[in-house]
Amino acid sequence: MGETVRRAGRATVQLLTAAGLALVSYLFLGVLLFTAVATVIWVGAGVLPETVLMLRRMAGFKRRRVAAWTGEAVPEAYLPLTGALSERVRTATGDPGTYRDLRWLAVHFGYGVLLAYSSLPLWVIGLLVDGVWCGLLGRRAVVLPLITRLADLDATWSRALLLPSPEHRHTAQLAERVEELTVTRAGAVAAHGAELRRIERDLHDGTQARLVALSMRVGLARRAYDKDPEAARKLLDDAQDQVEEALTELRHVVRGIHPPILTDRGLVGAVRALAASSGLDVAVRADGVEEGPRAPAAVEAAAYFVVAEALTNAAKHSGADRAAVELVRRAGLLTVSVRDEGRGGAETASPAGAFGGASGGSGLLGIRRRVAALDGTVQVTSPVGGPTVIGVELPCAW
Template sequence: MTDHDLVRGAGTRLRAAALALARVPLCVIGLPLVPLQLYAYPLVLVTVGVPMLLLFTALARRYLDVHRWWAGGVLGEEVARPYRVPANRGPMTRVRAIATDPQTWKELAFLPLNAVVGVACGVLPAALWLGGAFGFAAPLLWIAGADRVAYTAITTNTPGSFLLAPLVGLLHLAVAWWATPRVVRLHARFVRFFLARSQTEALTHRVRELADSRADTVDAQAAELRRIERDLHDGAQARLVALGMSLGMAEELLARDPEAARDLLVEARHSSSQALSELRDLVRGIHPPVLADRGLDGALRALALTTPLPVEVDLVLDGRPDAPVESAAYFAVAEALTNVAKHSGATSAWVRVRHENGRLGLMIGDNGRGGAEAAENGGLRGIERRLAAFDGTLGIASPVGGPTIVTMELPCALSSVKTSSSSGTA
């Protein structure tokens, strides 16, 4: 190890010790969150505890997110939020999810324990470095006469004890050099143990997510089949029945009243055209031909042209996703733009599509009034269910007053055909 490496390593460890000491107040200020949360639970019975519990729990989780972020930086890995997200976002459902989530009680135990562990892990490295510095400074102070009484008490005026303080200081520095990064990582592992899911909890959560996703997918497929059946029954089937009746009547009238038969044939031709148009619309709702022929780029541009407000499409892809993912992405964007046109009051919108790190990312934004949320049985909730079938996620940023940005991500691989376009529609 060169002198430069030694100096740089000492600087890194001193900085880590100083930051550990600076985190001591952060570890302590979380203690009031324990009684505040516990106090809110019995008050839930008289309603006033519901907003209190939601507020104090949200504050606690934001506070603990800071510890997750710090521990993730120290350990070089993400410490993800492990909370259950109820499908129904109502207040009582959220309270029930908080109260029955084991993570809630782990965090209530973590807060007082972290106050102790955080203080110990923050003070110990600083104390070792300060002890080493004092060991080397004490002889100089004694020689200068600045602290002769204190140094005399340490060395007890024995001839060999003049060197004792520097040796003890050197021992402190050696221990501080070795212990500082290990103490910091020990604290980070302690945080990860309490604030991240264990492997068993992660597997349980994953199984629950997959079960919920499968149930949502089955429900969505059943609803889609009912819609197709209804559209066929009320539309194309009814017209085809009328077409058959018109042809039968025309056949009977052909010999004795050719003019009436001709009118019925004209009506039958009109009915066949309408039935064909409805069948095409039905097929387009199942899987648009433009999506199969031109991919996501062409389909989104065609969709933008049919949206009743200007939509700018910015798409850069190194290939095409698999057909099921491509279809899910298309219909998710279609539903989002429908919501924009119906509810946002926007005058323009934009769609941005990228593929990075094995995930297809889609962003849909508008300049409307904002306030969008994934309400149960709403369009955004339907998008969330559609994406969940592919292990995708939906994010909504929609402050009151706007703008609204809906972010979607789908894990997928791409084919080798590159697609890149940017267009606007009026």
């Protein structure tokens, strides 16, 4: 009997919530009427997308309540409301999800209140009848379980009304994917432009300046060769030094494009070299990465730069003296995890994307753009006090 009363209590809360949502939907009818009039005369067309978003939130709340009661999620499928006002209005009026939610809203106003009010007299009857039926006769409760069935009925009807069709779900997923790829492409283009500007700056300020100076030294040496061979030899010696410095800087630029160490040692060897030169006590663990075929060059380069950026920023900003890098090979994925034991508080939401509480770096932003260009994901966990963990998943055809 006690368990029956508890389930009936939970069912009553579920039904009263449904009734409250039904009353809210009744008040929402005024908003819908205002939105319809404003849209028809086009003066307040901007209200329509916002009203549709409110409707989606109400339907989403009901989906969560149904999922909490049944233990089975109710999927949703909506076209994204983005772009110019005219595009958002067209999407809001053309999305089948809008009309599905409106249908649910209208029907739910009736059965939500009806089922909730039906549960109240069942409590009175159930406590009297079931109390005698169970207490004196030792039988099973027969009235209070009806309240649970009412909650089941509310969940079944709501699920049927809110469940999108397979075609609409597929269309909404495609639209969401297109929007995601548009953002990813913009980030990849921005990252590519920044990389080109960096290479141009390095070549202009470093290698080009040294080659100009080298050309001048060689010219002076040619002029001085007949008159002062000793001075010409000294100028040629200086020119040789500048050639070596220019080559060093050129190698640095090349390493920024694609590190040769990746080609020579592979990803694990290159990461171990990074760890050894990072200034931190870094433990490197590789699980299956060295077995079988290598990852594509673009994936290896992205993973390498993720580790390099994370370790560099950890050394600069986190205050940590040790870190750990983990590379794991999975089916269709390369996962990279970099953990430092520093002060935490990485500003993951800031445009700068700084690590370890620093506000001026661009490490996380660069990592996100580089990973997004390969359709990967980045997850950062950095509570104040540490540790900071950067997890990256890169799609990979091994």
